[in-house]
Amino acid sequence: LDTETTGLSPRYHRLAEVGCVEIACGRITGNYFHAYINPRQRMTRGAQAVHGLRDEFLATQPAFSAIAQRLLFFLCQSTLVGHNLSFDLNFLDAGLATAGFMPAARYCHGVIDTMCHLAQRGSRRRFSLDACCDMLGVRRGDRARHGALVDAVLLAEAFVVAKRTRPKIGYNCATMSLHCCLGLHPGLPEVQPGADDLIAPRRSCTWHKD
DSSP: OEEEESSSOTTTOOEEEEEEEEEETTEEEEEEEEEEOOOSSOOOHHHHHHHOOOHHHHTTSOOHHHHHHHHHHHHTTSEEEETTHHHHHHHHHHHHHHHTOOOGGGGSSEEEEHHHHHHHTTOOSOOOHHHHHHHHTOOOOOOSSOOHHHHHHHHHHHHHHHHHHSOOOOSOSSSOOGGGGGGTSTTOOOOOOOTGGGSOTTOOOOOOOO
16 A cells, blocks of 8 residues: 655645556556545655645646545455555545545454554664665656556565565564564454444445455
């Protein structure tokens, strides 16, 4: 999971883009979710310098409430993986609350922040996604700007490589490692959404798989 936003504060700023890539059985399946979002506010200069999204383009995109159900259907009962995931979840949860839904983690099995994995390897720095890819030997090309789907693909590739090649990290550390997936970490939260959780208040929707 990765997002792009109009600024740094989920209290004052909004989502502008969401990208998700599915991993199953240690492989990228090819299934993905991607949406640009009309934040209904102007982009800050700092944010625009990061991802290059312009107000004129986003004004033509759907509001978050219009894509929230499809996004939750994609995320439902999965384990969310993100780099500095708390940033993404804070914005995602703010959007879900506005649309009448509960926080994203309530619909999922658990969450994994890959930045914690780097911290457990002894670094005191905050590693960027680029640094994570370089450490794992994942080719990231010459991208000048960030994008939610592009970054989600890079993170998925890095996650798969790390699961296959990196030695397991012990559980004596307070943070959750990259290797917590599939229940390897005893503290990984298991949250099962109920039927009522998948329906926004005062809305009628059907959740099914073909």
